[in-house]
Amino acid sequence: MTAYHFEPIGRIHSCFTEKFGIPRQPNLVPEAWATLDILPVFQKAEAFRELDDFSHVWIVFVFHRCYGRPWKATVRPPRLGGNRRVGVFASRSGFRPNAIGQSVVTLRRIEREKGRLRLHLGGVDLLDGTPVLDIKPYLPYADCIPDARAGYASDAPAHRRRITFSSGAERRIAILDAARYPHLKALITGLLSQDPRPAYKGTGDQAAFGMRLWDLNIKFEIQANGMVVTDIETAFG
Amino acid sequence: MTAYHFEPIGRIHSCFTEKFGIPRQPNLVPEAWATLDILPVFQKAEAFRELDDFSHVWIVFVFHRCYGRPWKATVRPPRLGGNRRVGVFASRSGFRPNAIGQSVVTLRRIEREKGRLRLHLGGVDLLDGTPVLDIKPYLPYADCIPDARAGYASDAPAHRRRITFSSGAERRIAILDAARYPHLKALITGLLSQDPRPAYKGTGDQAAFGMRLWDLNIKFEIQANGMVVTDIETAFG
Numbered sequence: 001m002t003a004y005h006f007e008p009i010g011r012i013h014s015c016f017t018e019k020f021g022i023p024r025q026p027n028l029v030p031e032a033w034a035t036l037d038i039l040p041v042f043q044k045a046e047a048f049r050e051l052d053d054f055s056h057v058w059i060v061f062v063f064h065r066c067y068g069r070p071w072k073a074t075v076r077p078p079r080l081g082g083n084r085r086v087g088v089f090a091s092r093s094g095f096r097p098n099a100i101g102q103s104v105v106t107l108r109r110i111e112r113e114k115g116r117l118r119l120h121l122g123g124v125d126l127l128d129g130t131p132v133l134d135i136k137p138y139l140p141y142a143d144c145i146p147d148a149r150a151g152y153a154s155d156a157p158a159h160r161r162r163i164t165f166s167s168g169a170e171r172r173i174a175i176l177d178a179a180r181y182p183h184l185k186a187l188i189t190g191l192l193s194q195d196p197r198p199a200y201k202g203t204g205d206q207a208a209f210g211m212r213l214w215d216l217n218i219k220f221e222i223q224a225n226g227m228v229v230t231d232i233e234t235a236f237g
Numbered sequence: 238m239t240a241y242h243f244e245p246i247g248r249i250h251s252c253f254t255e256k257f258g259i260p261r262q263p264n265l266v267p268e269a270w271a272t273l274d275i276l277p278v279f280q281k282a283e284a285f286r287e288l289d290d291f292s293h294v295w296i297v298f299v300f301h302r303c304y305g306r307p308w309k310a311t312v313r314p315p316r317l318g319g320n321r322r323v324g325v326f327a328s329r330s331g332f333r334p335n336a337i338g339q340s341v342v343t344l345r346r347i348e349r350e351k352g353r354l355r356l357h358l359g360g361v362d363l364l365d366g367t368p369v370l371d372i373k374p375y376l377p378y379a380d381c382i383p384d385a386r387a388g389y390a391s392d393a394p395a396h397r398r399r400i401t402f403s404s405g406a407e408r409r410i411a412i413l414d415a416a417r418y419p420h421l422k423a424l425i426t427g428l429l430s431q432d433p434r435p436a437y438k439g440t441g442d443q444a445a446f447g448m449r450l451w452d453l454n455i456k457f458e459i460q461a462n463g464m465v466v467t468d469i470e471t472a473f474g
Contacts, residue, residue, distance in 0.1 A: 002244075002245075003242045003243065003244045004242070004243050004244075004245075004299050004304060004368070004370075005240045005241070005242055006240065006241050006243065006335040006337065007239075007240045007241075007334075007335070008239075008241075009334050009335065025376065025378070025379035026379060027379060027382070028379075042334060044310045046310035046311050046324060047310040047311070047324045047325050047326055048324045048326050048327065049311060049322070049323050049324035049327060050323040050324060050327040050388055050389060051324055051326055051327040051388075052388075053327075053386065053387075053388025053389065054327065054385070054386060054387055054388050055385050055386035055387075056382055056385040056386075058339065060297075060335075060337055060339065062241050067241060073281045073283035073284040074283050074284070074286060085286070086286050086287040086288075087283060087284045087285045087286035087287060087288055088284050089284055089285050089288055089294075089371075089372040089373070089374075090285065090286060090287040090288040090290075090291065090374050091374070092373055092374070092376070096371060097244075097246050097279060097371070098243040098244070098246065098297075098370045098371050100243065100297055100337075100370060100371050102295065102297065102339055102373070104379070104380060104382065131241070133241075133335045133337060134326075134333060134334070134335050134337050135326040136326070136329055136339070137326075137327050137328070137329070137387060137388070137390065138382065138385050138387065139262065139329070139387050139390050140382060140383055140384075140385045140387055140391075141262070141387075141390075141391075141392065141393035142262035142263060142264060142265075142341070142393075143341060143380060143381070143382075144380070144381040144382060144383050144385070145264070145293055145341065145375065145377060145380075145381060146377055146381050146383065147377075148291070148292050148293040148375050148377045148381070149290065149291060149292035149293075150290075150291055150292075150374060150375065150376050150377055150378075151287055151288075151289075151290025151291050151374070152287060152290065153374065153376050153378075154377075154378075155378065156378035156379075
């Protein structure tokens, strides 16, 4: 069969400058904001007419870190503890025959200024730099099927972890530019409560981790009663 | 930005051999069955492991009749009577910058026989021959947002039409091969109750129509109190 060619209409700018820490599905962490910058050739205000009336949109995107790389017939979903393999088509893994993803996110607003068209999104699970192929309105009457059976992924991932911040981490947050790093504490709390550690890498004994958000390194430790954010480094900037 | 290339993993076989009559969203007509035949290179049973446990799947596909054709910044959604234009990104029209569609459909069963892997689907809105790029499990906890605001498309399209069959049409259905044309009467009823007529073509005065399903021509008329299926022709076979 023929191949089909698609060109991005825009690009995601998000806090997720690396894969570790990204929520495993959209909307699990509302504070995960991002922008979708529309490329000049698609910056036609008309093409977005009445989109503002939708609270949620589908973002169809390329898993660009996976694109062109080999896929495997089975994957190990993190929620199964990394011990069980399921078929790639029974998963949302980016390593699939066609590295296309779809995420429903909140549409916070559309910024229309001269020479720029930018969508502000919430609840994203998208890596910084993600190429976007399409935007579609979310239609609850068609897209929402509350009683769908979902096998191993029937329930939302449990939020089990209690998150606290060291006084040093609190001080760092207080002095960081809130416009550049919006609602950072809530964002970190939301992300860590998802327990981003990859179970299958056998991190059971490891106690200290780093998660990158923008150019920040969020250092945290696993303790008996939860996770503690120990420090926030701006090593990259 | 670079273009991305995707090759189909399979192809849809459905009753919809032409665009007229296709439900405007998936799941509006449960009787609209289809099969998705997986291409030989992707026929790895492993890749579908545990997919059977999901009642619904996303089909990511190419609007192949629209692919490569020019797109317009605005479209006229049928539900608005064809009189109002909205932005293409506020619509699900196939004429979009990247002719990619996504439909959530029911997964009736997976047929695994030697040399064949075939998904049996229900509630489809997919044209016969549609190239499929991906299959993803439907995850209610991530994909179902019951209170999403959806602007002009907030409500499901109304089923207003009363559908009846002439005795001639009834007789035709009775003698047609039920395996080849499964639950044909329920299918026709479901499709016509969606009122497939394109409002914007000014069909207000036209009273007789034909809708093609497989190789059948379903002839129907608009009458004061609903629609009447007047005849079913097998002219194509």
